[in-house]
Amino acid sequence: MDEISDPSDWTSTRLPTLSLLDSSLRCRICKDFFTSPFMTECAHTFCSLCIRKCIASTPTSETACCPVCRAPVLEIRLRRNQVVEDLVEWFENARAAIMNVAKEDPVVVEVPVVSTTPERASSSERRGRKRRRDIVDNESSNSMTPESGDSETRRPTRAATQNVSYEVKVDIGDESEEEAVTSDHGSKHDIPSSVTAEQDSSFIILADDDGNAEGLVPCPVCNVIMTPQEVQIHLDDCFKEQAAKEARANQPLTSKSNPPVRTLQSQPLNKIIKKPLQRLPKLQYDLFNDTKLRSKLAELGLPTNGTRTQLQQRHTEWVSLWNANVDSNNPKTKKQLLRDLNDWESNLAKYAVQKVSAEDLAAWGKTHSNNFGDLIFQARKNLQKKLHPEQQQGIYTTANSNMQNQQRLEIPGPENVRTIDGIDQQSSSGAEEKMEYVRDVLTDEL
Amino acid sequence: MPGYTKRLGRELGDLKTNPAVGISVFQADDFRIWLIDIQVMDNNPLYAGKTFRLQFRFTPTYPIEAPEVQFIASLGREIPMHPHIYSNGHICLDVLGSGWSPIQTVGSVSMSIQSMLAGNDRNERPPDDARYIASAPISPKQTRFVYHDDNV
Numbered sequence: 001m002d003e004i005s006d007p008s009d010w011t012s013t014r015l016p017t018l019s020l021l022d023s024s025l026r027c028r029i030c031k032d033f034f035t036s037p038f039m040t041e042c043a044h045t046f047c048s049l050c051i052r053k054c055i056a057s058t059p060t061s062e063t064a065c066c067p068v069c070r071a072p073v074l075e076i077r078l079r080r081n082q083v084v085e086d087l088v089e090w091f092e093n094a095r096a097a098i099m100n101v102a103k104e105d106p107v108v109v110e111v112p113v114v115s116t117t118p119e120r121a122s123s124s125e126r127r128g129r130k131r132r133r134d135i136v137d138n139e140s141s142n143s144m145t146p147e148s149g150d151s152e153t154r155r156p157t158r159a160a161t162q163n164v165s166y167e168v169k170v171d172i173g174d175e176s177e178e179e180a181v182t183s184d185h186g187s188k189h190d191i192p193s194s195v196t197a198e199q200d201s202s203f204i205i206l207a208d209d210d211g212n213a214e215g216l217v218p219c220p221v222c223n224v225i226m227t228p229q230e231v232q233i234h235l236d237d238c239f240k241e242q243a244a245k246e247a248r249a250n251q252p253l254t255s256k257s258n259p260p261v262r263t264l265q266s267q268p269l270n271k272i273i274k275k276p277l278q279r280l281p282k283l284q285y286d287l288f289n290d291t292k293l294r295s296k297l298a299e300l301g302l303p304t305n306g307t308r309t310q311l312q313q314r315h316t317e318w319v320s321l322w323n324a325n326v327d328s329n330n331p332k333t334k335k336q337l338l339r340d341l342n343d344w345e346s347n348l349a350k351y352a353v354q355k356v357s358a359e360d361l362a363a364w365g366k367t368h369s370n371n372f373g374d375l376i377f378q379a380r381k382n383l384q385k386k387l388h389p390e391q392q393q394g395i396y397t398t399a400n401s402n403m404q405n406q407q408r409l410e411i412p413g414p415e416n417v418r419t420i421d422g423i424d425q426q427s428s429s430g431a432e433e434k435m436e437y438v439r440d441v442l443t444d445e446l
Numbered sequence: 447m448p449g450y451t452k453r454l455g456r457e458l459g460d461l462k463t464n465p466a467v468g469i470s471v472f473q474a475d476d477f478r479i480w481l482i483d484i485q486v487m488d489n490n491p492l493y494a495g496k497t498f499r500l501q502f503r504f505t506p507t508y509p510i511e512a513p514e515v516q517f518i519a520s521l522g523r524e525i526p527m528h529p530h531i532y533s534n535g536h537i538c539l540d541v542l543g544s545g546w547s548p549i550q551t552v553g554s555v556s557m558s559i560q561s562m563l564a565g566n567d568r569n570e571r572p573p574d575d576a577r578y579i580a581s582a583p584i585s586p587k588q589t590r591f592v593y594h595d596d597n598v
Binding site: 004006008011028029030031032050053054057067068070344347348351363364367371 | 449452453455456457459460463464505506507509510511534547548549579580584
């Protein structure tokens with residue numbers, strides 16, 4: 001099982017504010033990173049499955065409300081939140097690397113800013129300068145190299161390097177030489193010490209504005225932090241390892257060796273190729289009798305055993321699972337979904353069995369021992385009556401006609417009659433005395 | 447691992463690393479029953495110096511459905527006196543029933559109950575206490591409480 005990540009992981013690092021970013025990229029229902037995030041009309045975002053289950057759990061669709069602000073929510077009005085989905089993906093990819101950097105000993109990484117070139121801007125201007133460099137970079141790359149893919153691939157790389165004062169550029173194949181030329185052109189005057197890796201390893205490490213060449217960098221392949229020099233030595237091995245891994249996975253080398261670089265434009269294309277899945281409608285279960293409901297489940301390929309409630313629950317859960325799966329960028333197969341449904345159901349069943357445990361029963365017995373005492377007392381009283389039926393038979397038949405007398409008959413106070421058998425006997429004899437009295441009264445009246 | 451245990455695992459970590467004042471985990475060995483000790487932190491004379499124990503019971507439907515929450519009495523832990531808390535530990539509080547929202551957590555529910563105690567100055571049980579506990583179901587979730595009194 002993978003380790004459970006949590007926003008609080010950041011609190012002990014040098015970047016505690018990242019816990020806010022971390023937590024805002026999580027669904028507030030499952031507390032996990034968003035999976036196929038969907039937005040409500042009140043602008044709150046949840047995982048597709050979470051909000052669908054939440055809506056399905058309410059008795060009617062009119063009563064469904066936003067878990068955060070309780071504004072009414074309609075399932076058909078939910079909209080995909082594509083930006084958040086991309087943010088989550090980027091952040092999840094980079095999280096481990098950022099975490100590693102954030103956990104570094106501050107003494108090693110924080111190098112005092114020393115202006116190394118006379119024409120260097122003051123630190124307050126650096127931001128603007130950097131942006132300008134970006135523009136120059138882009139312009140030059142656009143003008144020098146007609147391939148627009150170049151500038152596209154570079155942007156994400158830049159975004160991926162966070163607060164660390166260096167840039168690592170990964171490029172494989174023939175473009176790398178061209179890349180080196182353009183970036184040199186764009187930022188030559190800005191960068192005093194650019195460490196260039198051997199050309200055959202196709203890596204260029206650029207120092208940033210701060211000239212922080214001795215800062216640590218993550219290996220672009222495995223994200224392990226080390227000095228740039230170490231990276232160069234390490235990379236060959238790392239690449240061999242990676243290549244071997246990918247050969248095993250039967251995937252082309254280029255697709256995986258630059259993991260953070262993924263163009264957003266290419267994503268919808270993949271999706272179009274797949275055949276579109278249809279969402280399932282909800283059912284008004286009142287309109288279906290058991291047989292119809294069973295055949296409906298059979299139509300969907302679901303198990304048809306169980307009680308009516310189970311059938312309904314199963315269908316509701318399936319609709320939520322299915323529709324959330326339709327929303328997913330990497331939908332599961334129906335077989336996997338069925339397995340999920342089965343897991344869910346067996347979990348419920350496990351709970352139902354253990355719901356009334358022995359300790360529950362014991363506690364129940366303890367709290368209601370007084371009631372049981374009373375019941376035992378009543379039973380004993382009845383038994384006494386049965387033991388002396390010949391005395392009471394006559395009275396009951398006559399007393400029944402007279403409510404007042406009957407009430408008086410039942411009066412024998414339970415306060416005299418408790419627990420101990422001896423006293424029980426005593427009081428029952430008391431009751432007999434009273435009965436004698438009643439008989440007298442009755443005969444008098446008659 | 448089913449979804450609800452993952453979420454509970456996170457909540458437990460959070461309760462242990464950033465505990466709220468007056469709320470501590472007494473027992474959380476599994477994802478079925480947790481025992482949480484709460485103390486009322488202001489100087490409310492009714493509850494000063496006392497610790498109360500809440501029992502949370504989870505089902506696989508958590509957090510879509512509310513957990514089952516009640517006070518339990520044990521050694522040194524009594525059921526707090528409150529006009530909305532029955533002497534068997536059942537609590538009449540809307541967030542545990544119709545007012546539940548899946549974004550709530552064990553911590554937030556504990557805090558709601560803590561503040562419900564802190565705001566109380568009546569040393570009494572609900573008016574129908576005797577009648578209720580005589581026939582109360584084991585689970586407070588099977589009771590349909592009517593939340594009519596917002597004063598306490």
